[in-house]
Amino acid sequence: xxxxxxxxxxxxxxxxxxxxxxxxxxxxxxxxxxxxxxxxxxxxxxxxxxxxxxxxxxxxxxxxxxxxxxxxxxxxxxxxxxxxxxxxxxxxxxxxxxxxxxxxxxxxxxxxxxxxxxxxxxxxxxxxxxxxxxxxxxxxxxxxxxxxxxxxxxxxxxxxxxxxxxxxxxxxxxxxxxxxxxxxxxxxxxxxxxxxxxxxxxxxxxxxxxxxxxxxxxxxxxxxxxxxxxxxxxxxxxxxxxxxxxxxxxxxxxxxxxxxxxxxxxxxxxxx
Ligand code: E4P
Numbered sequence: 628x629x630x631x632x633x634x635x636x637x638x639x640x641x642x643x644x645x646x647x648x649x650x651x652x653x654x655x656x657x658x659x660x661x662x663x664x665x666x667x668x669x670x671x672x673x674x675x676x677x678x679x680x681x682x683x684x685x686x687x688x689x690x691x692x693x694x695x696x697x698x699x700x701x702x703x704x705x706x707x708x709x710x711x712x713x714x715x716x717x718x719x720x721x722x723x724x725x726x727x728x729x730x731x732x733x734x735x736x737x738x739x740x741x742x743x744x745x746x747x748x749x750x751x752x753x754x755x756x757x758x759x760x761x762x763x764x765x766x767x768x769x770x771x772x773x774x775x776x777x778x779x780x781x782x783x784x785x786x787x788x789x790x791x792x793x794x795x796x797x798x799x800x801x802x803x804x805x806x807x808x809x810x811x812x813x814x815x816x817x818x819x820x821x822x823x824x825x826x827x828x829x830x831x832x833x834x835x836x837x838x839x840x841x842x843x844x845x846x847x848x849x850x851x852x853x854x855x856x857x858x859x860x861x862x863x864x865x866x867x868x869x870x871x872x873x874x875x876x877x878x879x880x881x882x883x884x885x886x887x888x889x890x891x892x893x894x895x896x897x898x899x
Contacts, residue, residue, distance in 0.1 A: 628856050631690075631842065631864035635662035637681055639867040644685070651690040652682065653754070653776070653844065653864040655724065680717055687718020692754045692774075694724035700738040703729065704745055711751050722752045722773065727763045740770045747771025754842065759785075760816065764828045768839035776864070777828055779821025779855065780845035786813050786820065798847045798868075803854045822851060826858040833859070849873045 629650035632643045635658040643649045659675060666673050683691055693714065695706040707723040715721040723746060727739050743753050747770065754774040755767035759782060764775045783801035787793070790808050803826075805812040805819030818824045825843045832841060840861040846852060849872040855863050865873075 776844040778845035780847040782821040
């Protein structure tokens with residue numbers, strides 16, 4: 628499984644790359660806002676365009692997803708072309724993020740697919756974002772997407788909200804086999820968790836040998852990463868705090884303390 632880092636913070640990107648574990652980066656307008664505001668608050672003079680260039684220069688040749696902001700075919704296509712023309716020449720690693728359905732008002736529901744199809748035909752790689760159901764992933768793959776990004780954590784949020792469970796932490800674990808209410812597993816058209824959504828997309832894509840890669844996104848904790856990996860998903864895009872959680876275990880730390888306390892002076896001598 629490839630690991631992408633889900634952040635626009637350059638220090639997090641550089642640190643994770645120094646660990647040798649990263650195969651790409653995903654950003655979105657919210658992540659860029661957080662990263663740039665943090666630097667501005669520290670007194671750094673930075674504009675978003677040069678900041679994105681910094682990320683691409685550092686990350687190349689690994690792919691970096693950059694998202695459009697439009698909500699209709701014309702604007703998304705235009706913005707995608709601008710992003711690609713402006714930034715891909717830097718390190719040839721730009722992937723354009725397009726929402727599977729940009730319509731918030733149940734009109735122009737197919738503008739996302741139309742944009743994905745057009746860009747893909749032109750050879751521009753597209754990462755289709757905000758995938759919340761298997762059917763959307765199928766359509767995005769058929770339209771030529773290089774990647775589809777099912778949002779595991781947000782499906783878990785949605786399932787919790789369905790039963791009025793609002794008091795939970797963003798990084799709280801949600802069981803992959805779902806939660807029961809009155810003998811019934813809470814579900815969204817048969818999907819019982821974010822991991823379940825990813826698993827079903829993996830099953831369908833494997834069944835039909837789709838070439839589109841699946842990026843499990845909206846990952847909230849380390850246990851979820853393990854469950855995503857077990858689905859056979861190609862890629863997980865993981866926030867920095869979750870990557871940090873993946874390396875820690877109580878017994879590893881305890882074992883280290885014991886090894887350190889057992890080092891005899893003669894053993895130390897070897898390293899002098
Ligand atoms: C990634 O590309 C998504 O934008 C991101 O994973 C969303 O994560 P969130 O649901 O935790 O905001």
